[in-house]
Amino acid sequence: MNEHSNIEKLGGCSEIPVLKERGQREVFCGLTGIIWLHRKIQDAFFLVVGSRTCAHLLQSAAGVMIFAEPRFGTAILEEKDLAGMADAHEELDREVANLLERRPDIKQLFLVGSCPSEVIKLDLSNAAERLSKIYFPKVKVLNFSGSGIETTFTQGEDACLASLVPTLKETDEENLILVGSLPDIVEDQLVELIKKLGIKEIAVLPGRDRGTMPSISKKSKFILVQPFLTDTTDALEKRGASRINAPFPFGEEGTTLWLRSIKESYGISDDKFEIVTSAPRKRAKLGLEKLRTSLQGKTIFFFPDSQLEIPLARFLSRECGMKLIEVGSPYINRSLVDKDLELIEDMPVISEGQDVDLQLDRCRESNPDITVCGLGLANPLEAEGLTTKWAIELVFTPIHGYEQAQDLAELFVRPLKRKEALFI
């Protein structure tokens, strides 16, 4: 199971060795993405076809249950479904009928595959097609897999967005599509900045409801706001849209480089770019300046979690002066994060995949000032004397763009400050 010390070179222009490991992975499965996706897409319901474990994961993953009836649920497979005593498709149709009757506000239904549904080869794309015939146009029925055997944590969002791409309306208009779900406030900020640059047709995938999903053409350009969108990128390119490659918009530098890539792609003048970005850049720099002293020279170790690790490591090392020890990521798609990788100096250990016990050994050995890890590891590591930052908070908190640069640094300052402040 452990192919540790298996160091491979990443191909291409940069010669960065990657430590690839296969062992116990302490990560979420893709179903977890539903926790934020169901809030982001306001007329969608996510119906997981899975087991009690899936249902239990969904209510446990966020640490607390969300008050109010959520727009997600699990159709729990039972013995009779597996033994072939019941036709699973008939059962699914019945549950969907009940659900849509109870929730007439639902306009998009995602059937979400899980480990058990994939192992028993329950064909959900077939089911989605069949159900679409019944409920379309009132309800659009799609499917994607959030299973742990196929996806890790944020790959669930990738799968979801990729499933939406073939359904986007075809036009021949030019537009710019921002891809990846962001908290509404951050999305609005970024869209406004881009508008100020003079680009009029801007759309966001995912749209907040079925009516605001972007349209697409061969002239469409798109730029990612999240680094984990490999399949979505492929699907968009397949429809003829072209990607603007950029570092991810974390921090002052990241956001500026991200916007600059758009500027260059559209041939916008330097003057205009300066006018639009100078004020927020200044604010972001000022905010970071205050926090930099707390982070300067501090060491950090990333356990794999969301694929945000490489862009965040770039931000923390370049903009906050932190020293990277190990940057672990569940999966590295070099073509999406190369712009961030190129900027990282003093290359740390970059690891892909995980053997959690070996990685814990390395972490303890290097004794970092901050360890970024999942909720299952945080308290045990704190109890051993290490200071930790919950990785999941980086997915649930507004951290992109100029106005959040300070908040992002603050997330790492807080555990350090707390450790200093406590006298017990």
Next chain:
Amino acid sequence: MKLSIWTYEGPPHVGAMRVATAMEKLHFVLHAPQGDTYADLLFTMIERGNKRPPVTYTTFQARDLGADTADLFKKACKEAVERFKPEALLVGASCTAELIQDDPGGLADALNLEIPVIPLELPSYQRKENFGTDETFYQIVKALACPQEKTEKFSVNILGPTALGFRHRDDVRELKTILDDLKIDLNIVAPLGAAPSNIKNLTKAHANIMLYPESSELACRWLKENFGMSYTEHTPIGINSTKDFIEELNQIRGVKDSFSDTSRLNFDWWSKSVDSNYFTGKRVFIFGDATHVATASRIAKEEMAFSIVGIGCYNREYARKIRSLAKDLSVDALISDDYLEVEKRIADLQPELILGSQMERHIGKRLGIPCAVISAPFHVQDHPARFSPQVGWEGANVIFDTWVHPLVMGLEEHLLGMFREDFEFNDTAGPSHLSNSKSKLNQEKDTKADNEIIWAPEATKELKKIPFFVRGKAKRNTEKFAFENGHSAITKDLLYEAKAHYAR
């Protein structure tokens, strides 16, 4: 296939984890796909566990399927034993691994490990978390317990406390104090804090305390059948149940009487004091795991003089017990793990207080009904730093405080009633010690016009003067009264006629 929004219980392998995590020097290798490791955070976050649960997951992925998942499992076993050096190894499969039928027990056996390997059969598509705890603990006891010489003095084991159990840690501490008072020696507590080597010595005790049947009934029965060890069936939660429990222990021990120091007990006087007068007949709905529901029902009825309007449990294994209790109480039993069904029942019954789990607390928030938590599943806030057992005398004190906390206190209730129209001091403010207990849902319901029966404006105004926590009930009763007596409009007088009709 059944749609589930929230679940009361996790899958059975989570139950097995609760046993493994409670124990020492035991390791659990779980054949499971990537992602199932989420279960670790239940322990590290809700219980603030300071070490990782002793579980190694094989975390197989699609590319492993059909190729070498069995090898993966064997390798995980070997490495776990080398790294963690447990005294015994539990092996099992989660829901997905159950489908690929790798036979963890057989694979682990083939490794010829030097420690006992205990295979678990956890049917994920039929059973749930509580079954997982009971079955796992039973398998451990069956595999490891062996004949031992009895201790010289009468001694007992405390069986049932697990990780992630509702107040299990504190219950054990309180029970130890009571056993000290009773001068009964404690042999072993298990699973909580026990190592496999301790399990071997369970049979040194003369009897077992079955603290929570949900997690120890199978083990207690097996120890009785095979080693003649009697076990207690009363769960000592509440004053009267604790008394009965002590009496049961006396009988097992063959003594007539025993002394337990009740000087710590305040519940009885607190309940008799005049401020508690207003509890009389308060309408409560009780839902949770069967053991906590059964004991809470007795406390509610006998020790608080509440009026029970409904009870129920989510663990079907104990449906019979709850049904028969409901019959005694002349209420309907709700045996369900469907959150929406429980919500509907509560909305229909409009109790003044819910005693339930974290799920019912959500329901209570939505419906504007106060709720106290008496059972798992629970929130991180229900795992307090302070000593707060449910069991025994101190447990009774804690229960009194917990149940009373969400309610409006005696004289305050009257004051709220008197000054209901005061813009600051009104009933929407809720109890003075709680920041916010007003539900939007109830407001909506209050103002929604009913199609069949018309409320005269003066009657609507009067209805609003009724305290919010009984308003829903009053509205429904009045409408029912009006309907049954052929009135199509509700006047102020009719409201009071209905009130007199339904007076308790």
